[in-house]
Amino acid sequence: MDAVVAEIAIALQPFKKGDIAITADTDIAQDLNMDSLAVMDLLMELEDKFDVSIPLNMVPEIATVGQLARTVIESKKGA
Amino acid sequence: MxxxxxxxxxxxxxxxxxxxxxxxxxxxxxxxxxxxxxxxxxxxxxxCGSNNYLGFTFDADCIEAAKETLDTCGTGTTGSRIANGSYHDHKALEQDLADFYGMKHCMVFTTGYQANLGAISTLAGPNDFLIIDADSHASIYDACKLGSATVIRFKHNDPADLDRRLGRLANEPGNKIVVVEGIYSMLGDHAPLKEFVAVTKKHGAYILVDEAHSMGVMGKTGQGVVEHDGVLDQVDFITGTFSKSMGAIGGFLVSNIEDFDILRVACRPYMFTASLPPATVASVRKSLAKLRANPxxxxxxxxxxxxxxxxxxxxxxxxxxxxxxxxxxxxxxxxxxxxxxxxxxxxxxxxxxxxxxxxxxxxxxxxxxxxxxxxxxxxxxxxxxxxxxxxxxxxxxxxxxxxxxx
CATH class of the missing domain: 3.90.1150.10 (Aspartate Aminotransferase, domain 1)
Known part of the structure:
Protein backbone atom coordinates (compact mmCIF):
# COMPACT_ATOMS: atom_id res chain seq x y z
CA MET A 1 0.00 0.00 0.00
CA ASP A 2 2.73 2.48 1.01
CA ALA A 3 4.67 1.75 -2.17
CA VAL A 4 1.59 2.47 -4.30
CA VAL A 5 0.88 5.71 -2.40
CA ALA A 6 4.50 6.74 -2.99
CA GLU A 7 4.19 6.07 -6.75
CA ILE A 8 0.93 8.04 -6.91
CA ALA A 9 2.56 10.90 -4.99
CA ILE A 10 5.25 11.09 -7.68
CA ALA A 11 2.60 11.28 -10.41
CA LEU A 12 0.87 14.06 -8.43
CA GLN A 13 3.93 16.30 -8.04
CA PRO A 14 2.85 18.71 -10.82
CA PHE A 15 -0.46 19.36 -9.00
CA LYS A 16 0.98 20.11 -5.54
CA LYS A 17 -0.17 23.30 -3.81
CA GLY A 18 2.92 24.78 -2.16
CA ASP A 19 5.17 22.52 -0.08
CA ILE A 20 2.51 20.38 1.58
CA ALA A 21 3.54 16.71 1.33
CA ILE A 22 1.24 14.27 -0.47
CA THR A 23 0.09 11.45 1.82
CA ALA A 24 -2.65 8.82 1.82
CA ASP A 25 -4.96 11.42 3.42
CA THR A 26 -4.48 14.06 0.69
CA ASP A 27 -7.88 14.96 -0.79
CA ILE A 28 -7.46 14.92 -4.58
CA ALA A 29 -10.12 17.52 -5.38
CA GLN A 30 -9.53 19.89 -2.46
CA ASP A 31 -5.81 19.72 -1.63
CA LEU A 32 -4.43 19.67 -5.19
CA ASN A 33 -4.72 21.85 -8.29
CA MET A 34 -6.67 19.23 -10.26
CA ASP A 35 -9.81 19.55 -12.37
CA SER A 36 -11.88 16.58 -13.53
CA LEU A 37 -9.87 16.28 -16.75
CA ALA A 38 -6.59 16.14 -14.83
CA VAL A 39 -8.00 13.40 -12.59
CA MET A 40 -9.02 11.34 -15.65
CA ASP A 41 -5.57 11.82 -17.18
CA LEU A 42 -3.97 10.71 -13.90
CA LEU A 43 -6.02 7.49 -13.94
CA MET A 44 -4.79 6.78 -17.47
CA GLU A 45 -1.19 7.32 -16.35
CA LEU A 46 -1.65 5.01 -13.36
CA GLU A 47 -3.26 2.34 -15.55
CA ASP A 48 -0.04 2.22 -17.56
CA LYS A 49 2.26 2.46 -14.55
CA PHE A 50 0.59 -0.49 -12.78
CA ASP A 51 -0.72 -2.28 -15.90
CA VAL A 52 -4.33 -2.34 -14.65
CA SER A 53 -7.74 -1.07 -15.78
CA ILE A 54 -9.21 1.72 -13.65
CA PRO A 55 -12.69 2.46 -15.02
CA LEU A 56 -13.97 6.06 -15.08
CA ASN A 57 -16.92 4.70 -13.08
CA MET A 58 -14.59 4.63 -10.05
CA VAL A 59 -13.95 8.41 -10.11
CA PRO A 60 -16.87 9.41 -7.82
CA GLU A 61 -15.67 6.91 -5.19
CA ILE A 62 -12.08 8.12 -5.10
CA ALA A 63 -11.62 11.14 -2.81
CA THR A 64 -8.18 10.63 -1.25
CA VAL A 65 -4.82 9.37 -2.46
CA GLY A 66 -5.25 6.40 -0.09
CA GLN A 67 -8.56 5.44 -1.72
CA LEU A 68 -6.94 5.72 -5.14
CA ALA A 69 -4.09 3.45 -4.00
CA ARG A 70 -6.59 0.87 -2.75
CA THR A 71 -8.42 0.99 -6.10
CA VAL A 72 -5.14 0.31 -7.91
CA ILE A 73 -4.29 -2.60 -5.59
CA GLU A 74 -7.75 -4.15 -5.99
CA SER A 75 -7.58 -3.81 -9.80
CA LYS A 76 -4.20 -5.56 -9.68
CA LYS A 77 -5.73 -8.47 -7.74
CA GLY A 78 -8.64 -8.74 -10.16
CA ALA A 79 -6.37 -8.83 -13.20
CA MET B 1 -25.40 27.72 1.14
CA CYS B 48 -16.72 31.80 -39.32
CA GLY B 49 -17.71 29.57 -36.41
CA SER B 50 -21.05 28.05 -37.33
CA ASN B 51 -20.22 24.48 -38.52
CA ASN B 52 -22.42 25.24 -41.52
CA TYR B 53 -20.03 23.24 -43.69
CA LEU B 54 -22.11 23.08 -46.87
CA GLY B 55 -24.05 26.29 -46.28
CA PHE B 56 -27.42 24.48 -46.47
CA THR B 57 -29.15 26.72 -43.89
CA PHE B 58 -30.08 29.18 -46.63
CA ASP B 59 -30.29 26.80 -49.58
CA ALA B 60 -33.39 27.76 -51.61
CA ASP B 61 -34.46 24.15 -52.23
CA CYS B 62 -34.10 23.19 -48.56
CA ILE B 63 -36.12 26.22 -47.48
CA GLU B 64 -38.79 25.42 -50.08
CA ALA B 65 -39.04 21.80 -48.89
CA ALA B 66 -39.39 22.94 -45.29
CA LYS B 67 -42.04 25.56 -46.18
CA GLU B 68 -44.18 23.08 -48.12
CA THR B 69 -44.06 20.60 -45.25
CA LEU B 70 -44.84 23.30 -42.74
CA ASP B 71 -48.06 23.94 -44.68
CA THR B 72 -49.04 20.30 -45.02
CA CYS B 73 -47.83 18.78 -41.71
CA GLY B 74 -47.81 21.67 -39.24
CA THR B 75 -45.23 23.07 -36.88
CA GLY B 76 -44.46 20.09 -34.67
CA THR B 77 -45.22 16.48 -33.74
CA THR B 78 -45.98 17.34 -30.09
CA GLY B 79 -44.72 13.99 -28.88
CA SER B 80 -42.38 11.05 -29.27
CA ARG B 81 -42.40 8.50 -32.07
CA ILE B 82 -43.58 5.70 -29.77
CA ALA B 83 -46.48 7.75 -28.38
CA ASN B 84 -47.55 9.99 -31.26
CA GLY B 85 -46.46 7.82 -34.15
CA SER B 86 -44.00 8.39 -36.98
CA TYR B 87 -44.74 10.79 -39.81
CA HIS B 88 -44.08 9.65 -43.35
CA ASP B 89 -40.90 11.72 -43.56
CA HIS B 90 -39.37 10.32 -40.34
CA LYS B 91 -39.45 6.87 -41.91
CA ALA B 92 -38.38 8.20 -45.31
CA LEU B 93 -35.37 10.02 -43.82
CA GLU B 94 -34.33 6.83 -42.01
CA GLN B 95 -34.57 4.98 -45.31
CA ASP B 96 -32.54 7.73 -47.06
CA LEU B 97 -29.75 7.53 -44.47
CA ALA B 98 -29.64 3.73 -44.40
CA ASP B 99 -29.36 3.86 -48.17
CA PHE B 100 -26.67 6.59 -48.09
CA TYR B 101 -24.51 4.45 -45.80
CA GLY B 102 -25.45 1.13 -47.40
CA MET B 103 -26.61 -0.12 -43.99
CA LYS B 104 -29.78 -2.03 -43.21
CA HIS B 105 -31.07 0.10 -40.36
CA CYS B 106 -31.37 3.70 -39.22
CA MET B 107 -32.89 5.51 -36.29
CA VAL B 108 -33.36 9.27 -36.30
CA PHE B 109 -33.04 11.27 -33.08
CA THR B 110 -34.11 14.81 -32.21
CA THR B 111 -30.54 16.10 -31.78
CA GLY B 112 -27.04 14.82 -32.47
CA TYR B 113 -26.37 14.95 -28.73
CA GLN B 114 -29.29 12.61 -28.15
CA ALA B 115 -28.12 10.25 -30.91
CA ASN B 116 -24.86 9.65 -29.04
CA LEU B 117 -26.56 9.70 -25.66
CA GLY B 118 -29.14 7.14 -26.80
CA ALA B 119 -26.98 4.88 -28.94
CA ILE B 120 -24.00 4.58 -26.60
CA SER B 121 -25.94 4.31 -23.33
CA THR B 122 -28.28 1.65 -24.75
CA LEU B 123 -25.91 -0.50 -26.81
CA ALA B 124 -23.55 -1.18 -23.89
CA GLY B 125 -25.13 -3.07 -20.99
CA PRO B 126 -24.10 -3.44 -17.34
CA ASN B 127 -21.61 -6.24 -18.06
CA ASP B 128 -20.13 -4.54 -21.11
CA PHE B 129 -17.24 -2.13 -21.66
CA LEU B 130 -17.09 1.23 -23.42
CA ILE B 131 -13.59 2.17 -24.52
CA ILE B 132 -13.66 5.85 -25.49
CA ASP B 133 -11.17 8.33 -26.97
CA ALA B 134 -9.89 10.71 -24.27
CA ASP B 135 -10.94 13.78 -26.32
CA SER B 136 -14.51 12.57 -26.87
CA HIS B 137 -17.34 15.09 -27.17
CA ALA B 138 -19.45 15.80 -24.07
CA SER B 139 -22.34 13.78 -25.56
CA ILE B 140 -20.15 10.64 -25.43
CA TYR B 141 -19.06 11.27 -21.85
CA ASP B 142 -22.66 11.96 -20.84
CA ALA B 143 -23.79 8.75 -22.58
CA CYS B 144 -21.27 6.85 -20.45
CA LYS B 145 -22.77 8.41 -17.33
CA LEU B 146 -26.32 7.61 -18.40
CA GLY B 147 -25.48 4.00 -19.22
CA SER B 148 -24.37 1.18 -16.96
CA ALA B 149 -21.25 -0.13 -18.72
CA THR B 150 -17.69 0.00 -17.40
CA VAL B 151 -15.87 2.92 -19.05
CA ILE B 152 -12.19 2.98 -20.03
CA ARG B 153 -10.51 5.95 -21.71
CA PHE B 154 -7.63 5.69 -24.21
CA LYS B 155 -5.16 8.30 -25.47
CA HIS B 156 -6.55 10.53 -28.21
CA ASN B 157 -6.15 9.14 -31.74
CA ASP B 158 -3.66 6.51 -30.53
CA PRO B 159 -4.38 2.98 -31.87
CA ALA B 160 -1.41 1.45 -29.98
CA ASP B 161 -2.80 2.82 -26.73
CA LEU B 162 -6.26 1.42 -27.56
CA ASP B 163 -4.60 -1.94 -28.27
CA ARG B 164 -2.92 -1.93 -24.85
CA ARG B 165 -6.11 -1.06 -23.01
CA LEU B 166 -8.23 -3.63 -24.87
CA GLY B 167 -5.46 -6.16 -24.11
CA ARG B 168 -5.93 -5.58 -20.38
CA LEU B 169 -9.61 -6.46 -20.77
CA ALA B 170 -8.91 -9.69 -22.69
CA ASN B 171 -10.17 -11.95 -19.90
CA GLU B 172 -13.29 -9.93 -19.20
CA PRO B 173 -16.38 -11.70 -20.55
CA GLY B 174 -18.47 -8.60 -21.46
CA ASN B 175 -18.86 -7.08 -24.94
CA LYS B 176 -16.51 -4.23 -25.76
CA ILE B 177 -17.52 -1.20 -27.79
CA VAL B 178 -14.86 1.25 -28.97
CA VAL B 179 -16.14 4.82 -29.48
CA VAL B 180 -14.30 7.31 -31.70
CA GLU B 181 -15.17 10.40 -33.73
CA GLY B 182 -14.44 11.07 -37.40
CA ILE B 183 -13.29 14.70 -37.19
CA TYR B 184 -12.78 16.08 -33.67
CA SER B 185 -14.71 19.30 -33.16
CA MET B 186 -12.09 21.32 -31.29
CA LEU B 187 -8.76 20.71 -33.04
CA GLY B 188 -10.25 19.53 -36.34
CA ASP B 189 -8.03 16.45 -36.53
CA HIS B 190 -9.48 13.14 -37.68
CA ALA B 191 -9.21 9.60 -36.37
CA PRO B 192 -6.82 7.04 -37.93
CA LEU B 193 -9.84 4.82 -38.53
CA LYS B 194 -8.12 2.10 -40.54
CA GLU B 195 -5.79 1.42 -37.61
CA PHE B 196 -8.59 1.70 -35.05
CA VAL B 197 -10.72 -0.79 -36.98
CA ALA B 198 -7.79 -3.25 -37.19
CA VAL B 199 -7.15 -3.05 -33.42
CA THR B 200 -10.87 -3.35 -32.67
CA LYS B 201 -11.24 -6.49 -34.84
CA LYS B 202 -8.11 -8.04 -33.34
CA HIS B 203 -9.77 -7.90 -29.91
CA GLY B 204 -13.22 -8.96 -31.14
CA ALA B 205 -14.75 -5.62 -30.14
CA TYR B 206 -17.42 -3.47 -31.79
CA ILE B 207 -16.68 0.04 -33.08
CA LEU B 208 -18.94 3.10 -33.18
CA VAL B 209 -17.86 6.15 -35.18
CA ASP B 210 -19.43 9.58 -34.64
CA GLU B 211 -19.29 11.40 -38.00
CA ALA B 212 -20.91 14.63 -36.71
CA HIS B 213 -18.23 16.92 -38.14
CA SER B 214 -17.17 14.71 -41.05
CA MET B 215 -20.42 13.72 -42.81
CA GLY B 216 -20.79 15.87 -45.92
CA VAL B 217 -17.15 16.83 -45.47
CA MET B 218 -14.90 13.79 -45.97
CA GLY B 219 -14.95 10.78 -48.28
CA LYS B 220 -15.75 10.73 -51.97
CA THR B 221 -19.51 10.83 -51.45
CA GLY B 222 -19.52 12.56 -48.05
CA GLN B 223 -20.05 9.55 -45.80
CA GLY B 224 -17.21 10.78 -43.61
CA VAL B 225 -13.93 9.35 -42.36
CA VAL B 226 -15.34 5.80 -42.70
CA GLU B 227 -15.33 6.39 -46.45
CA HIS B 228 -12.09 8.37 -46.53
CA ASP B 229 -10.32 5.44 -44.83
CA GLY B 230 -12.24 2.76 -46.76
CA VAL B 231 -13.63 1.02 -43.67
CA LEU B 232 -17.38 1.60 -43.96
CA ASP B 233 -18.06 -2.14 -44.31
CA GLN B 234 -16.10 -2.87 -41.13
CA VAL B 235 -17.63 -0.42 -38.66
CA ASP B 236 -20.59 -1.59 -36.60
CA PHE B 237 -22.31 1.71 -35.83
CA ILE B 238 -22.22 5.25 -37.19
CA THR B 239 -23.81 8.22 -35.46
CA GLY B 240 -24.09 11.71 -36.84
CA THR B 241 -25.94 14.98 -36.76
CA PHE B 242 -28.07 17.15 -39.04
CA SER B 243 -26.91 20.36 -37.35
CA LYS B 244 -23.60 20.71 -39.17
CA SER B 245 -23.35 19.94 -42.91
CA MET B 246 -27.10 19.21 -43.17
CA GLY B 247 -27.92 22.74 -41.96
CA ALA B 248 -30.76 21.89 -39.56
CA ILE B 249 -30.97 19.86 -36.34
CA GLY B 250 -31.31 16.19 -35.43
CA GLY B 251 -29.17 13.07 -35.23
CA PHE B 252 -28.99 9.49 -36.43
CA LEU B 253 -27.65 6.00 -35.83
CA VAL B 254 -27.09 3.53 -38.68
CA SER B 255 -26.05 -0.12 -38.39
CA ASN B 256 -26.37 -3.59 -39.87
CA ILE B 257 -26.83 -5.25 -36.48
CA GLU B 258 -29.57 -7.86 -36.26
CA ASP B 259 -32.71 -7.01 -34.26
CA PHE B 260 -31.88 -3.27 -34.52
CA ASP B 261 -35.50 -2.17 -34.03
CA ILE B 262 -35.58 -3.38 -30.43
CA LEU B 263 -33.63 -0.18 -29.70
CA ARG B 264 -36.79 1.81 -30.46
CA VAL B 265 -38.41 0.47 -27.28
CA ALA B 266 -35.25 0.38 -25.17
CA CYS B 267 -33.44 3.64 -25.92
CA ARG B 268 -34.69 6.31 -23.54
CA PRO B 269 -33.31 9.43 -25.32
CA TYR B 270 -35.30 8.21 -28.36
CA MET B 271 -38.46 7.20 -26.49
CA PHE B 272 -38.98 10.07 -24.08
CA THR B 273 -38.56 13.19 -26.18
CA ALA B 274 -40.63 14.74 -28.97
CA SER B 275 -39.60 13.70 -32.48
CA LEU B 276 -38.19 16.11 -35.06
CA PRO B 277 -40.63 18.68 -36.53
CA PRO B 278 -41.69 17.56 -40.02
CA ALA B 279 -40.40 20.73 -41.72
CA THR B 280 -36.93 20.06 -40.29
CA VAL B 281 -37.05 16.47 -41.53
CA ALA B 282 -38.05 17.69 -45.00
CA SER B 283 -35.14 20.15 -45.17
CA VAL B 284 -32.67 17.45 -44.05
CA ARG B 285 -33.99 15.04 -46.68
CA LYS B 286 -33.43 17.76 -49.27
CA SER B 287 -29.90 18.55 -47.98
CA LEU B 288 -28.93 14.89 -48.12
CA ALA B 289 -30.41 14.50 -51.61
CA LYS B 290 -28.48 17.57 -52.79
CA LEU B 291 -25.22 16.27 -51.34
CA ARG B 292 -25.77 12.91 -53.03
CA ALA B 293 -26.63 14.51 -56.35
CA ASN B 294 -23.64 16.83 -56.21
CA PRO B 295 -20.71 15.66 -54.06
Missing part, protein backbone atom coordinates in the same frame (compact mmCIF):
# COMPACT_ATOMS: atom_id res chain seq x y z
CA UNK B 2 -27.44 28.86 -1.86
CA UNK B 3 -28.51 26.36 -4.48
CA UNK B 4 -26.20 27.72 -7.18
CA UNK B 5 -23.26 28.70 -4.93
CA UNK B 6 -21.35 25.57 -5.86
CA UNK B 7 -20.74 26.98 -9.37
CA UNK B 8 -18.15 29.35 -7.91
CA UNK B 9 -15.36 28.12 -10.18
CA UNK B 10 -17.50 28.49 -13.31
CA UNK B 11 -18.66 31.95 -12.18
CA UNK B 12 -15.08 33.15 -11.69
CA UNK B 13 -13.94 31.73 -15.03
CA UNK B 14 -16.89 33.27 -16.87
CA UNK B 15 -16.29 36.66 -15.21
CA UNK B 16 -12.66 36.50 -16.24
CA UNK B 17 -13.59 35.77 -19.86
CA UNK B 18 -16.24 38.53 -19.90
CA UNK B 19 -13.62 41.07 -18.82
CA UNK B 20 -12.49 41.11 -22.47
CA UNK B 21 -15.50 43.40 -23.02
CA UNK B 22 -18.25 41.02 -24.09
CA UNK B 23 -19.62 37.56 -23.26
CA UNK B 24 -18.24 35.03 -25.77
CA UNK B 25 -20.89 32.55 -24.64
CA UNK B 26 -23.80 34.97 -24.98
CA UNK B 27 -23.40 36.52 -28.42
CA UNK B 28 -26.62 37.98 -29.80
CA UNK B 29 -27.20 37.63 -33.53
CA UNK B 30 -29.55 40.54 -34.21
CA UNK B 31 -30.32 39.47 -37.72
CA UNK B 32 -29.17 36.51 -39.79
CA UNK B 33 -28.26 37.88 -43.22
CA UNK B 34 -27.16 34.65 -44.95
CA UNK B 35 -25.43 31.33 -44.28
CA UNK B 36 -22.21 33.26 -43.71
CA UNK B 37 -23.25 36.67 -42.39
CA UNK B 38 -25.19 38.14 -39.45
CA UNK B 39 -25.76 41.49 -37.82
CA UNK B 40 -23.99 41.57 -34.42
CA UNK B 41 -23.87 44.76 -32.30
CA UNK B 42 -25.19 46.54 -35.39
CA UNK B 43 -22.27 45.40 -37.56
CA UNK B 44 -22.46 43.04 -40.53
CA UNK B 45 -20.26 40.17 -39.35
CA UNK B 46 -18.74 37.22 -41.20
CA UNK B 47 -19.79 33.98 -39.52
CA UNK B 296 -18.72 18.39 -55.86
CA UNK B 297 -20.15 20.74 -53.20
CA UNK B 298 -17.46 19.36 -50.92
CA UNK B 299 -14.75 20.51 -53.35
CA UNK B 300 -15.87 24.14 -52.85
CA UNK B 301 -15.63 23.56 -49.09
CA UNK B 302 -12.08 22.17 -49.33
CA UNK B 303 -10.97 25.01 -51.64
CA UNK B 304 -12.23 27.38 -48.95
CA UNK B 305 -10.44 25.38 -46.24
CA UNK B 306 -7.21 25.97 -48.15
CA UNK B 307 -7.73 29.74 -48.12
CA UNK B 308 -8.28 29.96 -44.37
CA UNK B 309 -5.95 27.21 -43.13
CA UNK B 310 -3.01 28.13 -45.33
CA UNK B 311 -3.70 31.85 -44.86
CA UNK B 312 -3.64 31.61 -41.06
CA UNK B 313 -0.55 29.43 -41.14
CA UNK B 314 1.29 31.73 -43.53
CA UNK B 315 0.43 34.67 -41.26
CA UNK B 316 2.37 32.91 -38.51
CA UNK B 317 -0.40 31.35 -36.41
CA UNK B 318 -0.16 27.87 -34.95
CA UNK B 319 -3.10 25.96 -36.43
CA UNK B 320 -4.37 22.38 -35.91
CA UNK B 321 -2.05 19.70 -37.28
CA UNK B 322 -4.52 18.32 -39.84
CA UNK B 323 -6.12 20.49 -42.50
CA UNK B 324 -9.92 20.49 -42.45
CA UNK B 325 -13.04 22.66 -42.14
CA UNK B 326 -12.38 23.17 -38.43
CA UNK B 327 -9.40 25.51 -38.31
CA UNK B 328 -8.17 25.82 -34.73
CA UNK B 329 -5.91 28.81 -34.11
CA UNK B 330 -3.92 28.13 -30.93
CA UNK B 331 -3.46 30.96 -28.43
CA UNK B 332 -1.51 29.90 -25.35
CA UNK B 333 -3.14 32.19 -22.83
CA UNK B 334 -6.95 32.01 -22.29
CA UNK B 335 -7.17 35.72 -21.31
CA UNK B 336 -5.27 36.72 -24.45
CA UNK B 337 -7.50 34.42 -26.52
CA UNK B 338 -10.58 36.18 -25.12
CA UNK B 339 -9.14 39.60 -26.03
CA UNK B 340 -8.34 38.39 -29.53
CA UNK B 341 -11.86 36.94 -29.87
CA UNK B 342 -13.34 40.31 -28.85
CA UNK B 343 -11.10 42.24 -31.26
CA UNK B 344 -12.15 39.93 -34.12
CA UNK B 345 -15.82 40.58 -33.35
CA UNK B 346 -15.27 44.35 -33.24
CA UNK B 347 -13.72 43.97 -36.69
CA UNK B 348 -16.67 42.03 -38.09
CA UNK B 349 -15.47 38.44 -37.75
CA UNK B 350 -17.24 35.85 -35.58
CA UNK B 351 -15.35 32.72 -34.52
CA UNK B 352 -15.74 30.45 -31.48
CA UNK B 353 -13.70 31.05 -28.36
CA UNK B 354 -12.86 27.61 -26.99
CA UNK B 355 -11.32 27.31 -23.55
CA UNK B 356 -10.23 24.49 -21.27
CA UNK B 357 -11.72 22.15 -20.10
CA UNK B 358 -13.70 22.00 -23.38
CA UNK B 359 -10.37 21.95 -25.23
CA UNK B 360 -7.69 19.26 -24.94
CA UNK B 361 -4.50 19.77 -22.91
CA UNK B 362 -5.36 23.19 -21.53
CA UNK B 363 -5.07 25.05 -24.85
CA UNK B 364 -7.19 28.10 -25.71
CA UNK B 365 -8.46 28.23 -29.27
CA UNK B 366 -9.93 30.67 -31.72
CA UNK B 367 -11.94 27.95 -33.37
CA UNK B 368 -12.91 28.82 -36.94
CA UNK B 369 -15.14 26.72 -39.17
CA UNK B 370 -15.28 27.01 -42.92
CA UNK B 371 -18.37 26.80 -45.14
CA UNK B 372 -18.74 26.02 -48.83
CA UNK B 373 -20.95 29.13 -48.84
CA UNK B 374 -18.08 31.44 -47.84
CA UNK B 375 -16.66 33.49 -50.68
CA UNK B 376 -12.92 33.56 -51.15
CA UNK B 377 -13.06 37.30 -50.37
CA UNK B 378 -14.79 36.66 -47.04
CA UNK B 379 -12.15 34.14 -45.99
CA UNK B 380 -9.33 36.37 -47.16
CA UNK B 381 -10.78 39.15 -45.06
CA UNK B 382 -10.97 36.75 -42.05
CA UNK B 383 -7.25 36.02 -42.54
CA UNK B 384 -6.48 39.75 -42.80
CA UNK B 385 -8.45 40.65 -39.66
CA UNK B 386 -6.95 37.70 -37.79
CA UNK B 387 -3.43 38.78 -38.79
CA UNK B 388 -4.08 42.40 -37.81
CA UNK B 389 -5.44 41.39 -34.41
CA UNK B 390 -2.58 38.93 -33.95
CA UNK B 391 0.00 41.67 -34.52
CA UNK B 392 -1.86 44.23 -32.41
CA UNK B 393 -2.01 41.87 -29.42
CA UNK B 394 1.54 40.60 -29.82
CA UNK B 395 0.44 37.06 -30.75
CA UNK B 396 2.26 37.50 -34.05
CA UNK B 397 5.51 39.44 -34.38
CA UNK B 398 4.99 42.91 -35.88
CA UNK B 399 6.71 43.38 -39.26
CA UNK B 400 9.42 45.52 -37.57
CA UNK B 401 10.23 42.70 -35.15
CA UNK B 402 10.18 40.20 -37.96
CA UNK B 403 12.76 42.21 -39.86
CA UNK B 404 14.90 42.70 -36.74
CA UNK B 405 14.85 38.96 -36.13
CA UNK B 406 16.21 38.14 -39.56
Missing amino acids: GLLDRFKAQRELHAQVKSCGADPFGVKMEKILSATEALIEGRPTIL GLMQKLWDNVDTLYEGARAAGFTVGAQKGPVVAVHINDPALAARAWRALLLNGVYVNLALPPATPSGTALLRCSVSAAHTKEQLQSVVDVLSGVGRELGILPTPAHAVAAE
